[in-house]
Amino acid sequence: MDAGCGPDPFEWIERGDAACIAFQWQLQCARDALEEAFEGVDVVVQWAGAMRRRLLVADMDSTMITVECIDELADYAGRRAEVAAVTERAMRGELAFEEALDARVALLRDLDEAVIDRCHEERVRVTPGAKALVRTMRAQGAYCLLVSGGFGRFADRVASDIGFDAAVANRLDIVEGRLAGTVARPVLGARGKLEALREAAAMRGIPLSDTLAVGDGANDVPMLAAAGLGVAYHAKPAAAAAADARIEANDLTALLFAQGYSRKEWVLQSHPGESRDP
Secondary structure, eight states: OTTSOOBOOOEEEETTTEEEOOBSSOHHHHHHHHHHHSTTOOOOOOOSSOOSOSEEEEEIIIIIBSSOHHHHHHHHTTOHHHHHHHHHHHHTTSSOHHHHHHHHHHTTTTOBTHHHHHHHHHHOOBOTTHHHHHHHHHHTTOEEEEEEEEEHHHHHHHHHHHTOSEEEEEOEEEETTEEEEEEOSSOOSHHHHHHHHHHHHHHTTOOGGGEEEEEOSGGGHHHHHHSSEEEEESOOHHHHHHSSEEEOSSOTTHHHHTTTOOGGGOOOSOOTTOOSOO
16 A cells, blocks of 8 residues: 555465455556565566456467577587577577577587487476466467477477467478578567467457467567566566566466466366377
8 A cells, every 4th residue: 555556455366375466556566566575476467357368479498498499409519608608698688689590500500400309308398387377278268379489390399298279480491401500581589479479369359458478588578568468487687677577486377377267277187189298
C-alpha cells in the first residue's frame, strides 16, 4: 500500500510457492515494490484479464535447453573459447546478430556433419520445467512455437522432445558431409523471431495480448516487447531490461504459475501417440 499500488488481498495459486495479487493501479510501482520486498522471489506483473496465454513463442539456446549449441559444436572443433566469446557479445547486444553468427559458423568450417548428432546426444539437455510448460499449455489449447537463431538440426529434435507444435531456426550449409562454414539465407535473428510471433498469432486469430514469449538474449528483445507477456529467463541485461518480467530464482514452471496453473493442472507426460519420455 505504501507504494501507491492499491493491492487487493492475495490468493494462493500453489500454497507456499505462488500467489496472485491484484493491484488497482501503478503496475510498475507494484513490480518494483515486490521485487524490493521479496529477495529471491520471481515477480510477474501483468494486466488483469485472461492469464492463460493462447500462444507461446520460446527461444531455444539457454532458454528451453541449458546450452548454446554453437558453443558446444565449437568445442568439438577445438574453437570453443573463440566462439563462446562472440556468442557472449552477441547475446549482450554488442554485435549485430547476423554478423556474429557468420563469424562463429566460419570457425566451424570442415567439421564433420556427424558431430551435430553426437553433440545433441552428449551435450543438449532440456531446461527444467520446459516440458511441463509446453505440454500444459498445449493441453489447454495453446499453440507452442520454438524459435531459434541457432540451427534446425538441433531445434527440430528439441521441439519434438519437449512437445512443441513446430520449430523455426537457421540452416547450416553442408557440403559432402562437412560444414561449409556458412548459414543459409535469410538468417533468422531478432526480426525473424518477431515475425514468427506475429505470423503465428495472425494465422490463429490470436491477439498479441494473449501471447507469451520467453528468451534470454538481445535477439529476443523485439519478440519479448511485442508479446502480451514477455519474459526474460535467466537473461542477459538487454533482454532483462526489455521484458515485462524476469525469471531468476525458479525454473520454467514459474511461467505456469504466472498463468494461474496450480501443480495439479500441470501436464508432465507426453501427448497421446508420443513415445518420448516425460
